[in-house]
Amino acid sequence: MKSLFNTVAAVAVATTGATAVSAQDLTIAIVNNGHMINMQKVAEAYTAETGVNLNWVALEEGVLREQVTSDTATGGGQYDIINIGMQEAPIWGAAGWIEPLKFSADYDVDDILPAMRAGLSHNGTLYAAPFYGESSMVMYRKDLADAAGVKIRDNDSWANVKGAAMAMHDPDNGVYGACLRGKPGWGDNGAFITTVANSFGARWFDENMKPQLDSAAWNEAVSFYVDLLANYGPPGSEGNSFNEILALYNQDKCGLWIDATIAASFLENPNVAYAQSPNAGNPVGANWLWAWAMAIPAGSPNAEAARDFIEWATSKDYVQAVGNHPDFGWGSVPTGQRASTYDIPEFKAVAGFAAAEMAAIDSAAPEATDLKPYVGVQFVAIPEFPEIGSAFGQEMAAALSGAKSVEDALAAAQAAAVAIMDEAGY
Incomplete structure (x- = not known):
């Protein structure tokens, strides 16, 4: 997936109340659950390939929502990428708080489960990409x-x-x-x-x-x-x-x-x-129906680098990276986001929950x-x-x-x- 590993030129920027940072530094606010914590280790390969340094801020769910909402609503510029979900994405997209997401053809947006894609869009435009989905x-x-x-x-x-x-x-x-x-x-x-x-x-x-x-x-x-x-x-x-x-x-x-x-x-x-x-x-x-997704606050000076990272972290390639990672394996891949995951033989062999998970997602009625x-x-x-x-x-x-x-x-x-x-x- 060629577009996922573009090397981003370092550009010094300054935001109100923040120190100057490089376009090759991304600060990412994530919820402190298992799949997000795993991503920090898997993404070491992304940094090695691209030179993009990833600064992680892992927060308990309620604290994450409070801090991300405050920072995004005020244009604080503290984060380049934020974890949000289906409650926020359409509303924040309509309000102009977060950037619309457009990815390369290789990303295969149609592979994202329809319920997840719809729940993270406003008027047909995707504003957050699902890292994983759930019922x-x-x-x-x-x-x-x-x-x-x-x-x-x-x-x-x-x-x-x-x-x-x-x-x-x-x-x-x-x-x-x-x-x-x-x-x-x-x-x-x-x-x-x-x-x-x-x-x-x-x-x-x-x-x-x-x-x-x-x-x-x-x-x-x-x-x-x-x-x-x-x-x-x-x-x-x-x-x-x-x-x-x-x-x-x-x-x-x-x-x-x-x-x-x-x-x-x-x-x-x-x-x-x-x-x-x-x-x-x-x-x-x-x-219920939910996705923990990744979005870019509006006006981020690092929007291009942020979009490249989100494309990688929510891609088919990322699922493969987790499945083949020596510390994780196929039982630890993020699920509920892409239809293709459920067709991977190695995943099907270890995921005894997969059928129940998909049935729950399919039956949710938002x-x-x-x-x-x-x-x-x-x-x-x-x-x-x-x-x-x-x-x-x-x-x-x-x-x-x-x-x-x-x-x-x-x-x-x-x-x-x-x-x-x-x-x-x-």
């Missing part, structure tokens, strides 16, 4: 389920999932029936709770974009979530997000985990089975419907949602910890959502 699914210890005499089926009822968690729950031996996100944040506990609420028939807004968090469906969904974790989850669940639960799961402390499909790449216990996310009667199950008159599954594609979702996440963590009742937490979240939407002019 959500049930990941459970089949050995524990079999020993307890329970089964978890595709699109199972929440009652059966709760029963399975109860049967596998053995805290005296360090096993908790269900490990689920509880850490506050619209992309943390808010993401998972929203999918539960979707499956119970709840929605964030009505047809007039009036918040609906005080509905009976929301109360039922959140009450179920709090009860499940309070009785069958690990202590301190209000502090757990993806990385914390992944660690618990790999310490054999979780019976089941419902979370991002990408987690399957990092599960170490061989007795893991997969099922499509549960529901409570709503035809759309509790599965489009507006009669039930939810807005785009998004675990988020709402409006600029105000991160603020609303963050307030909601704090209230849900309070309910989970026992600091507030579910009713009081939802009432506070509803009041915050109404105030934010009113101020925005809805």
Whole structure:
């Protein structure tokens, strides 16, 4: 792929509040999860080939969102490449905060899964390239389920999932029936709770974009979530997000985990089975749609070098580089972004989760419907949602910890959502 390794001439630049840097230096803000951390090592070959030095800033998910949003919105110029997702990319692209992405023909943009390409575009223009994509699914210890005499089926009822968690729950031996996100944040506990609420028939807004968090469906969904974790989850669940639960799961402390499909790449216990996310009667199950993607802040003086790197890091060549890397291998390649990955024989031989992952991605329904008159599954594609979702996440963590009742937490979240939407002019 010739265009991926263009040597970029060093050009000194200066940005407001920043020191001069070379066009051969790129500062990249990434979320601190496994695939992104792996990229730092894989990309050593890119630096060796091109001379482009890569300065990595790895941040916890909530901190990343806060810092990247602030810097990009104000034109701070701190980063040349940023990790963002489907909530931000179309909105920031429309606002002119990030650069449109145009790659060489060799990149094969049509190989990107349609759901990912659509979710990262605005009016047909791609504004962020997916490093990996995901839905959500049930990941459970089949050995524990079999020993307890329970089964978890595709699109199972929440009652059966709760029963399975109860049967596998053995805290005296360090096993908790269900490990689920509880850490506050619209992309943390808010993401998972929203999918539960979707499956119970709840929605964030009505047809007039009036918040609906005080509905009976929301109360039922959140009450179920709090009860499940309070009785069958690990202590301190209000502090757990993806990385914390992944660690618990790999310490054999979780019976089941419902979370991002990408987690399957990092599960170490061989007795893991997969099922499509549960529901409570709503035809759309509790599965989300997301991509961690790479974008270029508008006006970056290093936009050309940044675009070259993004083209490489989200390409078929990068998948091959990870698969053939001595420290990683085919079980560690980023998934959910390119159709061609699922046809690679070496990947198919080790990725027992691949079929379940693709089924989850294919069944996610971000489009507006009669039930939810807005785009998004675990988020709402409006600029105000991160603020609303963050307030909601704090209230849900309070309910989970026992600091507030579910009713009081939802009432506070509803009041915050109404105030934010009113101020925005809805």
